[in-house]
Amino acid sequence: MRYGPAVRRRKLGAELRRQRELTGMTSREAACAVGWHQSKVSRIETGSSGVKPADVTRLLDVYRVSDPELRALLGALCGAGSKDAEGSRRGWWYAYRDLLPSAYLDFISLESEASHARTLETTVVPGLLQTPDYARAVTRAALGEPPARQVEELVRVRMARQAVLGGSRPLQLCAVLDEAVLRHEVGSPEVMAGQLRHLLERGSLPHVRLHVLPFTSGNHIGITGPFVIFSFPRIADLDVVVLDHLTSSLYLERKEDLRAYASAFTTLRAHALSHEKTLEYIAGISDGA
Template sequence: MHHAPAVRRKKLGSELRRLRDAAGVTSGEAARLVGWHQSKVSRIETGRSGIKPTDLTLLLDAYGVRDPGLRALLAALSGADAADYDAGETEGAGSGVRRGWWNAYRDLLPPAYRDFISLEAEAVRARTLETTVVPGLLQTEAYAREVTRTTLGGRVPPERIEELVEVRVARQRVLRAEAPMELDVVLDEAVLRREVGGPEVMREQLRRLAEQGRQPHVRLQVLPFVSGVHIGVTGPFVIFSFPRIADLDVVVLDHLTSSLYLEGQDELRVYSAAFDTLRAHALSYEESLAFIATAGEGG
């Protein structure tokens, strides 16, 4: 996927201009270094044009950018698949997460899902509201299998279901990395009450939630039914935050067949404020873990 959303293109272009300035290179000199016309550099830096993975690599080499984490983040920002660019190394600095692992599933995963995973892999923090199912990063294998099987409605063969479950489980590496992602979750009570895969699968899943909720980098809160109608009833969302580049947060609204990215500052402020409001109305961390334990016991 080489055509990132317009706002993300502008953010990428702004960062590339900053890197060019830091290298002491003019736009004309940059164009000569990589064999382009100056207008192409200008279109990329202003966000009027996207950038191919090979072209991104050329620019970063020309600017002397060696940090593999930054290179990978910029590639994710461009909408490129990790297999399509040279990040300099296969590991992010201190991340403990192998970059681009999802490309082993290229024939299985649609571009939008690969793009989502690439952003998730580079994010330092995710804030997510879930109203229907447990977030993918916290699902057990059995729970993930049942959700995948049910949502795909028999449209893929069983072996493909298993591969999709492998992907779901592999995504959870971001929570076990040397520098794990910070995960803030608000769960509607319906997520805990909706039985997925039968009683034993749900008990195992609720135990997993309780275990993960005790991790220092996972902050889990439950929004009980008694809170009434809330701002999150319109649907789940995720807000990703990234290192190194200021003002880069992105909201993802995940649908059955596609993902919608919201990257304008006004939209980000609205969703960030909404998430803060939901957290204020939700149970505390300690109360939430107790609530989950009670639900797991059939309460």
């Protein structure tokens, strides 16, 4: 399996190589410009070793990359975020590193920097659209009644993730939901009623699009399981597909995989209800709940 950190290293390395080539510099010339051995530049560009945010900054300076958005994105791929007590740059999720698996931490970091997310869900509401009560019930079911403190910390993380749907540049989210997501009772009738109302509220946001696949749509390619496609501003080659499993996440980055899943999502969306009809559908289920 290819886990997140390796995915980020390869994506970052490939883009740094592209920026170097745009300047016409060789890897030896780039290494000389920053006072490194050529092998260090090669390891960074192939993703075979990690790279510090400060080193990325030095390379971008040498390559004369001035675009602040591009610099911020590439910095995020090497783990840059807010500063911790030691002055290292970390994302908010770093505080939960003892609680969360590394694959989940990396998923959050990708989600926080993505500009668009396309997701298929077949059993539960996407985490970015869950209410605290729903998230609490899902967490208990998934982990087999863990300690209450652990549940609350995991719910807190899930709620913190939802900040990507706010701000001046919110994540553009398009979610295709199997009807089972709406019909399967999670927690209690009251929890589900609250969750359906929340979906209607989230669905009213201009950057959130929901599409329900009714049971009547029959068999479709979505029955193979849920997935998420993250896309990043301006750099299509950074896109990645994430397949969630019970104990891990599988990251797909080959262009043929990306094309296959992008095509699958387009097909699923074509079989699903429109966003407007989806909201009507959810409202009808909510009224009958």
